[in-house]
Amino acid sequence: MILLAAVLLAAPAATTERAPIIDVHMHAYPATEAIPDIANPANGGHPGVKDGEAHLRAVLAEMKRLNIVKGVASGGSGDRLGAALHWSATAPDRILAGAGVRGSADTPLPELGALRKAFSEGRLKVLGEVTAQYAGLTLSDAEYEPYLALAEELDVPVAVHTGTGPPGISYDECCRSFRVSLGNPALIEEALNRHPKLRVSLMHAGWPYLQETIAILFEYPQVNADLGAIDWLLPRAEFHAYLGALVRAGLGKQLMFGSDHMYWPEGIGLAVEGVESATFLTAEQKRDIFYGNAVRFFRLEPGRPN
Ligand SMILES: [Zn+2]
Secondary structure (H helix, E strand, O other): OHHHHHHHHOHHHHHOOOOOEEEEEEEEOOOOOEOOOOOOOOOOOOOOOOEHHHHHHHHHHHHHHHOEEEEEEEEOOOOOHHHHHHHHHHOOOOEEEEEEEOOOOOOOOOOHHHHHHHHHOOOOOEEEEEOHHHHOOOOOOHHHHHHHHHHHHHOOOEEEEOOOOOOOHHHOHHHOOOOHHHHOHHHHHHHHHHOOOOOEEEEHHHOOOHHHHHHHHHHOOOEEEEOOOHHHHOOHHHHHHHHHHHHHOOOHHHEEOOOOOOOOOHHHHHHHHHHHOOOOOOHHHHHHHHHHHHHHHOOOOOOOOO
16 A cells, blocks of 8 residues: 555656655745845855745745655744744645744743644644754653654654754854754654654754664664755765665665755755765665655655645
């Protein structure tokens, strides 16, 4: 059934040369919020969009150009549910809205009842990006327990930030509790143990915690990892070495393409190129990473809008 779903979903490639892609790591900003004119760390390029609405339009244009048929988007500034919901309302066939949650003093966790309602009504599809690390916490901490129980009960996938953050982030007023050590994927093991039916995605694939990422993916086959940010912000050789090690460890069916483009719509294309240029991957492995693994993880079905 799942295989059939993958085949049917793969069908619309006729309009473009590139096979369909799912981007599981996108970020939305409120429509009227200014997009800061910060240079893209990968190539010095500028966002080229003035506010959240222009950013959304540019991202949708990039998705169309690159044949990205689905994207999972959560709030990129603070943890606003509204921005992601605006995206999915604007492009319901293309965008799945995620509940970006943190749990720090300035960005408290959302009201549980409101989340239950939004998940039950299908307006929100994913619990994440969970940026526990930015609040000085991990997914195993008690603060998240009722949220994980809710996700497990409603069979909603969870996507959690792992690995590192922007250099220097722990000195920033926003994120004084951020610690790089809290990004170690091994630290979510208690949460996984308490919730055996929970589907969890390790965002940023735990880089640079390679051994721990392998250990968690190996031991908990319901866990997947996305390649967001590391596929375009790391030196290409380092990204390919990391990706190659995960694939060599036999984990190619648990890796999903994600861009984490943030302010820069062009980051999506750079991320696609990061994976496409991995010559050590077979065509089938690329198809899994770009598309098939996400269809399975998010249980996407043909004939259902999202
Ligand atoms: Zn992240």
